[in-house]
């Protein structure tokens with residue numbers, strides 16, 4: 001008989017574990033959900049009386065407000081969380097390795113391993129262990145080996161893979177109404193029973209036909225594959241945007257036209273200055289590493305090209321800025337609007353803005369940055385990580401963080417839109433124009449603003465995937 005889950009523990013209170021398990025708690029009031037993390041300040045933020053949560057996600061506060069203290073708890077007592085639960089989500093970070101074998105490509109599984117070992121050491125009863133973090137194919141196998149080698153008598157561990165497909169900024173609506181929930185299990189009687197236990201949890205709010213049960217390895221690979229295919233769509237449309245700029249075609253029209261083919265579909269076809277976020281690049285590099293380890297160099301090269309195209313897109317954009325500003329931006333002030341990797345998030349991981357700003361710094365421009373959501377300390381942190389050899393004091397001489405778009409654009413030669421924040425649509429562009437040096441340039445890296453309207457005001461507008469006005 002499948003175990004009826006009544007207590008869930010989630011190890012890792014980050015971007016994935018926090019919202020996912022908060023929503024499970026909200027939708028399953030009969031299940032006690034405890035989210036544990038080693039990071040005291042993160043847990044304190046989750047528990048803060050004024051709900052200043054450690055991550056910004058629309059709707060998340062309402063979920064936490066309703067469930068916290070009822071059947072949702074945040075704690076640093078990892079062992080107690082493990083001991084009491086019948087089902088444990090492992091939702092720790094799996095960053096790209098910075099050193100050793102596979103550096104720059106492979107996922108660092110150290111955190112997954114430490115969490116798994118902790119489960120084996122602490123558990124006094126059988127547990128269903130669910131891998132939630134995105135991991136390379138066959139990680140569940142390693143987890144199983146560790147658990148079995150270290151378990152106490154009478155403790156069974158069943159391993160499931162249940163990758164998370166939420167996107168940042170829409171996490172809560174994605175969790176409330178997922179396209180699908182994917183659960184991978186071993187194709188044994190015990191594996192299938194464990195799978196049914198987790199299906200029952202999701203069935204509290206997700207229609208049965210959207211809960212897919214597959215094999216463990218298919219589940220692990222599907223997560224990498226979904227992100228790789230999504231990123232590939234963006235690199236494909238961005239590659240086409242370069243052709244548009246050179247020929248006079250308009251990338252928005254092209255995307256619209258091809259999206260009408262029901263086999264292609266209209267979503268995720270927005271040309272941009274390049275994709276960012278914690279997942280796409282990491283997961284593709286993981287797939288590249290996996291392919292190479294499996295002696296499939298052609299497959300590795302195919303996927304690697306998606307990331308290379310993305311790097312090319314960012315470089316191409318900053319070169320276009322320099323070319324348009326009469327081949328030099330030395331000493332010129334550039335306003336960068338947006339620093340997050342996309343709108344509606346404060347997350348900056350792999351944000352294209354970081355690369356652009358670094359390029360502008362190398363050209364010795366002065367850069368003003370404004371983002372409505374990203375913390376100032378985060379921007380300094382990202383910029384100094386991007387240029388490890390340059391002391392932060394020198395960076396601060398070149399870069400200024402501003403508190404509004406208008407302030408950032410004051411006395412600038414050019415405005416660069418790097419994130420598609422809605423508020424940039426509502427800027428008083430006439431006011432911006434008055435404050436800028438002339439000619440005043442706008443570079444729209446997100447197909448956001450109305451180029452015709454801005455041109456009428458007097459701006460010289462350059463848009464991704466459209467030929468330059470001068471061409």
Ligand code: UDX
Nearest residue numbers: 164165166167168268269270272275276277279341342
């Ligand atoms: C992604 C996947 O969408 C999600 O399913 C997975 O669980 C985690 O990775 P996320 O990284 O939060 O989610 O953001 P997403 O909305 O997918 O955007 C990724 C990047 O692609 C952003 O920089 C975004 O601006 C860019 N993008 C997206 C485009 O440039 N054009 C598009 O049409 C769509």
Ligand code: UDX
Nearest residue numbers: 225229254255256257258259260261262263264265266
């Ligand atoms: C294609 C386009 O579909 C059509 O819109 C365009 O006008 C002409 O080119 P066609 O070449 O007739 O049409 O065949 P299509 O059904 O697209 O298949 C092309 C090839 O892809 C075939 O060899 C098919 O077997 C293969 N294919 C298609 C796959 O291997 N897998 C699939 O999922 C789909």
Ligand code: ADP
Nearest residue numbers: 012013014015016017037038039092093111115
């Ligand atoms: P993700 O985007 O995958 O959710 P995050 O970095 O936002 O990644 O969150 C992962 C969280 O997991 C971090 O808050 C980290 O402190 C926590 N963590 C990592 N290892 C452990 C562990 N062994 N026990 C408890 N928490 C852990």
